[in-house]
Structure formats: C-alpha cells, structure tokens
Amino acid sequence: MTVLVTGATGRVGRHVLQELNERGVPARAAVHRPAPDTTARAVSFSFTDPRTWREAMRGATSMFVMRPPQISRVKEDMLPALSAAREYGVKRMVLLSLQGADRNPAVPHHTLENWLRASGLEWTFVRAGFFMQNLSTTHAAEIRDLGRIVVPAGGGRTSFVDARDVAAVAVRALTDDTLVREAVTPTGVTALTYTEVAELISTELGAPVSYISSGPLAFWRHRRAQGTPHAETAVMLALYSACRFNLAAGVTHDVRTVLGRDPISFSRFAHDERAAWLPRPHQPFRNQV
Ligand SMILES: NC(=O)c1ccc[n+]([C@@H]2O[C@H](COP(=O)([O-])OP(=O)(O)OC[C@H]3O[C@@H](n4cnc5c(N)ncnc54)[C@H](OP(=O)(O)O)[C@@H]3O)[C@@H](O)[C@H]2O)c1
Numbered sequence: 001m002t003v004l005v006t007g008a009t010g011r012v013g014r015h016v017l018q019e020l021n022e023r024g025v026p027a028r029a030a031v032h033r034p035a036p037d038t039t040a041r042a043v044s045f046s047f048t049d050p051r052t053w054r055e056a057m058r059g060a061t062s063m064f065v066m067r068p069p070q071i072s073r074v075k076e077d078m079l080p081a082l083s084a085a086r087e088y089g090v091k092r093m094v095l096l097s098l099q100g101a102d103r104n105p106a107v108p109h110h111t112l113e114n115w116l117r118a119s120g121l122e123w124t125f126v127r128a129g130f131f132m133q134n135l136s137t138t139h140a141a142e143i144r145d146l147g148r149i150v151v152p153a154g155g156g157r158t159s160f161v162d163a164r165d166v167a168a169v170a171v172r173a174l175t176d177d178t179l180v181r182e183a184v185t186p187t188g189v190t191a192l193t194y195t196e197v198a199e200l201i202s203t204e205l206g207a208p209v210s211y212i213s214s215g216p217l218a219f220w221r222h223r224r225a226q227g228t229p230h231a232e233t234a235v236m237l238a239l240y241s242a243c244r245f246n247l248a249a250g251v252t253h254d255v256r257t258v259l260g261r262d263p264i265s266f267s268r269f270a271h272d273e274r275a276a277w278l279p280r281p282h283q284p285f286r287n288q289v
Pocket residue numbers: 006007008009010011012013031032033034045046047048066067068069070096097098099127128129130131134
C-alpha cells in the first residue's frame with residue numbers, strides 16, 4: 001500500500017505524513033509549493049493542475065484528502081483530481097472534513113462527502129472540530145505582538161481539537177479497515193470560550209493575553225488589514241459567528257473511541273506550541289481594531 005498525503009505541509013497533513021513514516025507505512029507527500037529541502041518522497045501536486053496528477057497518483061492505493069482553504073468551488077477544482085485518483089487505482093480516501101458538514105450544505109466539505117459516498121471508493125470522513133493550532137498559526141502574531149485574540153465569537157464555546165489528534169484518527173482510517181464508510185468527529189474533551197483560551201495561553205506564557213470579542217464588521221476590517229484574502233475572511237467570519245451561537249461546542253468521545261486515549265488538552269497544546277507566541281524580531285503586527 002502507498003498513501004498519497006495531500007496538504008502534506010498543512011496543519012493536519014504534516015502530522016499524517018509523520019505518523020505514517022513512523023509506522024513504516026509507505027507514504028508520498030503531495031506538496032503544492034515544493035521547498036528546496038523537500039524530500040525525495042515528495043511530489044509536486046495541485047488539485048487544480050492536471051499536469052501534476054499522474055506523477056503524484058501513480059501506484060497510490062489510499063489518499064488523505066484535504067480541501068485547501070483557498071478552494072471553495074470543489075466541483076470544478078477538486079472533484080476532477082479525485083476522479084483521476086480513482087482512475088489511477090486509489091481505492092480509499094480519508095477526507096479531512098468539518099464538524100457538522102453533513103448538516104450544512106453551504107460548506108464545500110458537504111459536496112465532497114456526497115461525492116465520496118457515491119464514488120464506489122472506501123471512504124472515511126474525519127469531521128474535525130476547530131483546531132487548537134489556529135491559535136498558534138492564524139492568531140499567533142496578534143497574541144505575540146499585542147497580547148490579544150480578536151475573533152467575533154462572543155461568549156460562545158468551541159470544542160477545540162489538537163491537529164495531532166485529528167491526524168492520528170486519519171492515520172487509523174488509512175491503515176485499518178474499522179473506519180471504512182464511517183464518519184468520526186474528533187473534538188477535545190471540553191468546549192472552551194475564547195476568554196478561557198486566552199487565560200490558558202496567558203498561564204503558559206506567564207504574560208497577559210486577553211480576548212476581544214469584535215463585531216463582524218470590525219473583524220472584517222481587522223483581518224483584511226492583515227492581508228487575509230477576501231474569501232478566507234468571509235469563511236472565518238461565518239465560522240466564528242457559528243461559534244458565537246455555540247454551534248461548534250459539541251464534544252464527542254471519538255478520539256478516545258478510535259485511539260484508546262484521551263484527546264490532547266488545550267494546556268498541553270499551549271505548552272507544546274508556546275514558541276509560536278514568543279517575541280521574535282520582525283515587523284510589529286498592525287493594530288486595526
Ligand atoms: N482550521 C480549522 O480549525 C479546521 C477545522 C476543521 C476542518 N478544517 C478543514 O481542514 C482543511 C485544511 O485547512 P487548514 O486551514 O488546516 O489548512 P492547512 O492544511 O494548514 O493548509 C492548506 C494546505 O493546502 C495546500 N494547498 C493549497 N493549495 C493547494 C492546491 N491547489 N492543491 C493542493 N494543495 C494545496 C497548502 O500547500 P502550500 O502551503 O504549499 O500552498 C497547505 O499544505 C480545510 O478544508 C478546512 O476547512 C479546518
């Protein structure tokens with residue numbers, strides 16, 4: 001078996017690749033923008049560039065499928081690549097989906113799930129909750145430079161999950177048969193408000209971090225001023241607005257059921273990724289809120 005890992009440089013994909021390598025499962029990293037240090041086992045790949053498909057897909061039997069946040073028209077920009085993978089002999093696809101995607105036709109993952117269900121392939125949907133790693137990537141600069149988190153989530157709770165747990169569940173789905181034709185929803189053990197998130201990061205850093213619940217318009221201006229693209233800002237706004245109304249607060253036991261251990265806690269995540277919030281010499285974050 002050879003697993004093709006899309007989004008191999010991404011938040012979940014990098015851990016999927018690492019865990020497959022650690023287990024000795026043959027894996028090929030599909031890399032969108034190869035870097036100079038990209039390894040020999042990586043191939044250049046884009047869902048939207050058919051010239052990259054043959055080399056990436058040849059000999060692959062399973063595929064970790066991640067929808068790049070930049071792709072919203074999945075029918076046009078992802079399904080042709082998935083059909084090609086099936087033609088090249090891929091038999092199993094494990095989709096990184098979104099908590100509640102089955103109930104929300106507006107999200108692209110809904111379309112991907114429907115296609116996979118009818119595809120004749122073996123599939124698993126990993127419907128992840130919000131990643132803890134959003135705090136150490138998307139929101140890292142404002143935490144580091146201004147000591148604050150700005151999101152339009154009000155006092156709503158979110159059942160954050162560590163991307164490493166999501167990856168571990170996906171690896172289980174790729175490497176054994178128990179999760180074929182199943183949907184799993186990995187979340188953390190508890191749902192947190194952003195005030196609690198700020199407190200936990202603050203405790204880890206020994207420095208104050210506060211939460212500012214912005215209104216939708218202020219958030220829009222804030223992210224756009226930081227250079228977040230229009231479409232991505234719109235998606236963030238929709239997702240955080242759902243959090244405001246506790247629509248992302250559902251806690252499951254799926255990590256424990258699949259992996260036989262508790263999910264990684266937010267405190268441990270904050271400890272492991274504290275370097276993301278430590279001062280570094282660079283241009284200060286622009287204060288637009
Ligand atoms: N963030 C969350 O809380 C969360 C929760 C649940 C589900 N999800 C879902 O998880 C998925 C991944 O989101 P993320 O924010 O964590 O992103 P990510 O995986 O950290 O980054 C996106 C990845 O996609 C690659 N990529 C970009 N354009 C591509 C293309 N045309 N073809 C192939 N690969 C391409 C990027 O490679 P380069 O960097 O080389 O361009 C990068 O590796 C999304 O579908 C999202 O909806 C996210």
